[in-house]
Amino acid sequence: MATLCKNCGHALVFDPSIQKVRCYQCGSTFFAEEVESESKKYVQDKKAISMAQVYGQDVAGAAKEYLDCYIYTCSECGGEVMITGTEVSTKCVYCGNPTVVFSRISKEECPEFIIPFAITREQALACINKEIGHGLFVPDAVKHFTPESVHGIYIPYWIVDADRSEAAIIRKKTSNGKNTTITYHGRAGRMRLKNLPVDACTMLSDESSTRLEPYDFSKMVLFDEDYLLGFYSNSSDLTYGFLTQAVDKRACQMFDETMMKSVKGGGTKTVINYRGSTAIDPDVKYALLPVWFVTFDYEDKHNTILVNGQTGKVVCGLPIRKVLFYTLLTITCIALVILFSVLFYHIIYAMMSSYARSKPRRSSSSSNNSSGKIVVGLIAAGVVMAIAGVKKIKNVIAKLKLTQSSQTFNFTKKRQE
Amino acid sequence: MNGVAIFLGILMGGSLGVGVAFLIFGSLLNRSNNHGDSVGENSRYTGGIAYSAQLDKKLHKAESQSEFLNTYYVPLQSDPVFRTPSARVVRKMPTPQAPVAQAQTAPQVSPVAVATAATGFPSSTAFPTAPAAQAVQATQAATVQAAQNYQAAQAYQAAQTAPVAPAAPTQQDYENYQHLSD
Structure with a gap:
């Protein structure tokens, strides 16, 4: 009505x-x-x-x-x-x-609280255009897309206060050239979580809803159904079991991240064993939070861009201009390989020449060792950088899949216009 | 010498060149095509961890690791936060279900105090070894005892408050009745 x-x-x-x-x-x-x-x-x-x-x-x-x-x-x-x-x-x-x-x-x-939409439909579209308009690898058709539908939807959330207590063993692995050192660190403690939002709509993936954060809860007001007028909204369909699971997972993740920072020094840190639990406070708040869903089609695939209805934060992975990307990547690869190879050839040649000249005069086994370490270190650095780059590319592809997921599309599409 | 220099130059230049190129283009692609890829920062929801123990040595053996977990996790669990009533049900949830598994109903003796009293170890950064195991046993025994007492008290209270139903006649009652009727 x-x-x-x-x-x-x-x-x-x-x-x-x-x-x-x-x-x-x-x-x-x-x-x-x-x-x-x-x-x-x-x-x-x-x-x-x-x-x-x-x-x-x-x-x-x-x-x-x-x-x-x-x-x-x-x-x-x-x-x-x-x-x-x-x-x-x-x-x-x-x-x-x-x-x-x-x-x-x-x-x-009845929801207890609501964060009303602060971003209008036009502002949401402007935020998207501003965000994706300068992307080097975004196709022109996507940059100037025509939205198929724009829906303002209030998503149900449970706002949770909780306590996480955990005792854990962290393994730290540090490599220094040929030597690898492994150390173990014990940590135990408690962490208080305040106002942790948990998406209470099972139709929307947690990954999408988590990326919409942060919301400013100071702007939250008491629920009134008149805030819903002109917008779509859903009620919670999350059971208590799923809520505890979701909070536990998030709290564990946050605890581990914070805990690993307390282990000093660099290296790869992993939690190898832990005992932990999360206790949720009874006064869980039920709130509706605003999200704009903008859908468009590109190459026969549905894409859904999400915009935080309070802050205007745009969440999406966009289609890639594959030909341009892989061409530029290949050219740069070849150019850098040639450049570095020539550079290193000259450095190594000069080093070997000076070594050959000075060989009769002094023994330099330590110099050999340090040169070997430099060579191994540079190769390792190259491999590490390549892995980091590939991870970034994979991450973009994963986010693109999320934008093109039928689950998110159906969530917004199955509504009366 | 020249051949070795060429080989090493290509090896190092190749790995570094490919690595740098992938890193640059991975970052460019991420900036161009991936937007809003950040979740709420931890500091928005928490003020950090209050540590009860931090140990950076003596944990190479599996036994000492499990001992550490047992020693320091149990006192954390006995904290009042984890002893809320079992009737904890979050209001308005679609399907109210069982409360958090860690919730305890029984009143507990503070295992930290018990552990400290039994071992002399403070419950902070020092890592107790053998005496701590005894402390944990003492803690667990105290907790079990407290739980049993609590259950007994609950049963007694329930018996006191329950409406009195007519008791079923026993064999002795029947015999008495027979005797009286004779």
């Missing part, structure tokens, strides 16, 4: 630029807390009915991709609004009015 303007009766929509609900018919603006829908009390118990109940098993079975859909009646025009199992707000496909399914945010499941 829509919340209507007190002055003209037109549907109100939340405007992020002024942080108020606005009537686009008469121009009136109201604070979200001021507006109370008259018809809310009549429709808050009205639940969405499963599609199978409305159309029968045959129809629902025939359209497998809509099996998780429910039918809700628009309180303004009576049209059928199709929603997924956890959607809270959407738009009516017939009259375009914002629709909130009140039964899904009724007292027992």
Whole structure:
């Protein structure tokens, strides 16, 4: 159902630029807390009915991709609004009015807090254009893409306080030329975590939602359904078991990172054994956080760019101009190999000549050793740099796959426009 | 000599050239095509770790490593944070489930205090070896004893507060009844 303007009766929509609900018919603006829908009390118990109940098993079975859909009646025009199992707000496909399914945010499941959208649709698109406009290896078609859809969606999050306690053994491996030293370090302690956001929507991958951070929780306000007007939103479908798993995994990761920094010196550090546990505080907060989902097609693949609806942070891996990239890489490789080879040839030749001249006069086994170490060190440095470079390339490809994942695309696409 | 110089030059120049090229282009590609690849920094959510033990020596053997874990993990677990009631259920979750596995219901004697008292070791940076094992045993025994006492107390309390139901007649009652009726 829509919340209507007190002055003209037109549907109100939340405007992020002024942080108020606005009537686009008469121009009136109201604070979200001021507006109370008259018809809310009549429709808050009205639940969405499963599609199978409305159309029968045959129809629902025939359209497998809509099996998780429910039918809700628009309180303004009576049209059928199709929603997924956890959607809270959407738009009516017939009259375009914002629709909130009140039964899904009724007292027992009502979010406590919300961070309202601070970035408008236009600002979100501007952020994307600014971010990807200068990419050397981004295809021109992607730089000037036309968005297929732009959806502002409130994602449910659990904001958790927790304690992580752990005792661990860290192995530090340091290489110094030929010698490798391994040392073991014990660490035990406790870490307090405050306001850790955990994505409560299983349809959205944790990797995507984690990259949207950070959110500024000081801007979080008490939940009011009028903030949802004009936006899509989902309710939590995360069970307590999954929540504890997610918090434990994240806390463990954070603990290990911090703990390894306490082991002084360089080298490769690995946690080889640990005992740990995470206790979650009982007062977990349930909040809705804003995200813009912008989809576009490129070379027959769906791409979804995410924008943090509060800060404007853009999250995406973009398609690569492969021909340009690999050509430039090959040319640079060849050029650098020739350059370094010539350089090292001259250095080595000069060193060997001076060694040959000075050989009759002094024994230089230590000089030989140090030269050998330099050669091995330089080769090792080259290999390490090559591995680091390949890792970066692999990381970009992994993030591109995430942007092109059907899971994220379906999450945003299965909504009524 | 010339041949050796050429070979070494190509070997070093090749590895370094390929390495530098891959590093440069990997970084360029990452900057160009990967955006927002950062999660929330740890410092946003935590003030760091309060260490109860930091040991940088004497941990080469597997036994000493496991001893370290056992010695210092158990006292951490006995902290009041991990002793919240078993009825802990996060409100409004779709499917309330069992509480965190580490949650304890039983009141506990502080194993840190027990360990310190038994061994003389402080529960901080020093790494106790043999006496610590005894301390851990003492700790565990104290914890088990406390848990048993707590369970007994709970059972007693439940018995006191439960509504009194008529007890089923025993054999002795039946015999008494027979005797009286005779």
